[in-house]
Amino acid sequence: MEIEEFANWLFTEGKAAKTIESYVNDVKGFQSYLQEKLKDVPVLSRFSFVRYKEHLMKEGYAISTINKKVNSLKVYNDFLRxxxxxxESIIQLKRDRIKIAAGSEDNVDALSDEQVEQLLFFVENGNKVSTRNKLIVYLLLYTGVRVSELVSIKIADIDFLTNQLAVIGKGGKRREIGLRKDVLQ
Known part of the structure; x- marks a missing residue:
């Protein structure tokens, strides 16, 4: 019952469906750990939380996954309050998230200047590349939109007076992105 109340509370807080699903699953995982390992412990306490975090680390979960679960439990803590x-706030993100050593984050491969030049040179060839595909490359290269955002862009999303593109991102959040003249063309 409490899980349903938690999900309803998240909904009234304006969370997206995927976010609610993720938080609920993380809390269910925590609760099943409690039932299995710490039978006499109340729902959420500093002791149970620390034990659970240690359990996740011992099981070899990725730091990012553990931090996501910590975040979910922090929201659950807020709900219980x-x-x-x-x-009380049993979980504090500043203290309880696992710090990632600088430089050890997942490396993101970016194109070199030379690779960007080659790509642009290739898409400029009208015989090989359609205008549509050229625009796709331009938008990905110059705006930083996600592919999931790119596929839903329509002409109506462009304000030609201000050179702005309106994009609906993760969680249904809307943002405005400035467009270069060549992309606008």
């Missing part, structure tokens, strides 16, 4: 089940 609004209901009066717990009266």
């Amino acid at each position: 609004t209901k009066g089940v717990v009266n």
